[in-house]
Amino acid sequence: MALGKDYATQECSIARALEVVGERWTLLVVRDALYGVRRYNDFLVHLGIPRAVLATRLQMLTEEGILEKRRYQESPPRDEYVVTDRGIALWPTLRALGLWGREHYDGTVLRSFQHADCGTEIGPYGECSACGLVVPVEDVLMLPGPGLDPDPANPVSRALLKPKRLLQPVVVDQV
Amino acid sequence: MALGKDYATQECSIARALEVVGERWTLLVVRDALYGVRRYNDFLVHLGIPRAVLATRLQMLTEEGILEKRRYQESPPRDEYVVTDRGIALWPTLRALGLWGREHYDGTVLRSFQHADCGTEIGPYGECSACGLVVPVEDVLMLPGPGLDPDPANPVSRALLKPKRLLQPVVVDQV
DNA sequence: ACATGTCAGTTCGGTGACCGAACCGACCCT
DNA sequence: AGGGTCGGTTCGGTCACCGAACTGACATGT
Numbered sequence: 397m398a399l400g401k402d403y404a405t406q407e408c409s410i411a412r413a414l415e416v417v418g419e420r421w422t423l424l425v426v427r428d429a430l431y432g433v434r435r436y437n438d439f440l441v442h443l444g445i446p447r448a449v450l451a452t453r454l455q456m457l458t459e460e461g462i463l464e465k466r467r468y469q470e471s472p473p474r475d476e477y478v479v480t481d482r483g484i485a486l487w488p489t490l491r492a493l494g495l496w497g498r499e500h501y502d503g504t505v506l507r508s509f510q511h512a513d514c515g516t517e518i519g520p521y522g523e524c525s526a527c528g529l530v531v532p533v534e535d536v537l538m539l540p541g542p543g544l545d546p547d548p549a550n551p552v553s554r555a556l557l558k559p560k561r562l563l564q565p566v567v568v569d570q571v
Numbered sequence: 572m573a574l575g576k577d578y579a580t581q582e583c584s585i586a587r588a589l590e591v592v593g594e595r596w597t598l599l600v601v602r603d604a605l606y607g608v609r610r611y612n613d614f615l616v617h618l619g620i621p622r623a624v625l626a627t628r629l630q631m632l633t634e635e636g637i638l639e640k641r642r643y644q645e646s647p648p649r650d651e652y653v654v655t656d657r658g659i660a661l662w663p664t665l666r667a668l669g670l671w672g673r674e675h676y677d678g679t680v681l682r683s684f685q686h687a688d689c690g691t692e693i694g695p696y697g698e699c700s701a702c703g704l705v706v707p708v709e710d711v712l713m714l715p716g717p718g719l720d721p722d723p724a725n726p727v728s729r730a731l732l733k734p735k736r737l738l739q740p741v742v743v744d745q746v
Numbered sequence: 747a748c749a750t751g752t753c754a755g756t757t758c759g760g761t762g763a764c765c766g767a768a769c770c771g772a773c774c775c776t
Numbered sequence: 777a778g779g780g781t782c783g784g785t786t787c788g789g790t791c792a793c794c795g796a797a798c799t800g801a802c803a804t805g806t
Contacts, residue, residue: 419763448764449763449765471772
């Protein structure tokens with residue numbers, strides 16, 4: 397994890413988790429992967445992250461089994477990074493964190509997440525209160541909220557304005 | 572947040588949250604606060620964190636309204652840091668993160684969390700399946716699991732072996 | 747009176763993670 | 777041949793974090 401070493405003295409699952417996803421940018425990369433971002437350049441544009449840091453994070457997340465590197469064309473060779481089950485399992489954490497940030501800092505809805513089957517807003521543990529179950533991530537519908545810039549500069553942000561289910565690859569229209 | 576600046580280009584509640592609690596050690600300090608740790612020295616001993624970093628984090632968390640500094644004796648003047656509602660609201664995030672770490676890395680239960688009223692293990696939505704409700708943090712009973720060292724070196728870890736409710740101040744026995 | 751100990755920090759020198767910008771190689775198109 | 781894209785790597789500078797030492801206010805023991 398970030399800086400120096402690990403949380404050596406800790407005997408704690410939270411500390412163990414933070415050793416893997418606690419570094420700067422890491423959770424945002426996973427978030428984007430859940431949103432359907434898959435390509436190096438799309439992560440780069442959407443996150444505004446230094447190139448070297450992105451390369452390091454993608455490699456580390458791949459080694460940890462959170463992303464999977466997959467060749468999608470041969471010439472020129474191009475790989476995409478697809479989120480695995482282990483990465484998908486981080487959704488409740490990201491959802492809880494997002495709700496906390498919205499509640500205590502944003503004060504407005506930037507994105508809303510609904511159960512695709514019934515339209516109910518997803519709760520802090522990724523559950524649908526109406527159906528009383530944890531909604532599978534692929535059944536979560538992401539919609540832009542009123543607080544979101546309706547005309548962002550970069551094409552990935554623009555592609556993420558369309559309502560879409562999580563995990564569905566994002567389609568970036570070429571200019 | 573960690574390093575340099577913020578996540579400037581992001582319009583996202585998750586990024587906003589990480590600007591506040593995304594730095595190294597920060598979430599572990601909040602975790603300890605929820606466990607009932609309140610004093611500088613207890614945080615220091617339990618976390619094994621550099622003193623300067625702890626001082627910075629406590630000040631920042633206080634400014635952000637996640638902890639509250641409170642004088643508990645006058646001579647010598649001593650303050651304790653008590654978690655506020657805003658900090659308590661991070662419990663679902665920490666719970667989700669801990670479950671992920673346990674599931675994917677630890678493979679054993681280090682601490683278990685039960686509904687104090689009925690002894691049922693808290694579910695993945697923070698709910699008590701027996702009572703059918705989301706358990707308020709003060710009604711969560713924390714118990715040591717089989718994976719936890721039964722005789723830790725430092726007195727704070729030892730005090731946290733006793734079953735106790737979250738938020739209840741931890742009692743460290745002097746030697 | 748004086749030494750010793752505790753608590754809550756601050757100070758300091760060294761290391762290394764992160765930053766932005768430039769560069770690189772493989773491939774494509776014209 | 778020239779220019780553009782994609783997915784990186786390299787590089788110098790800055791800043792966060794690291795551990796250890798120091799400080800000051802107070803309490804305790806003799």
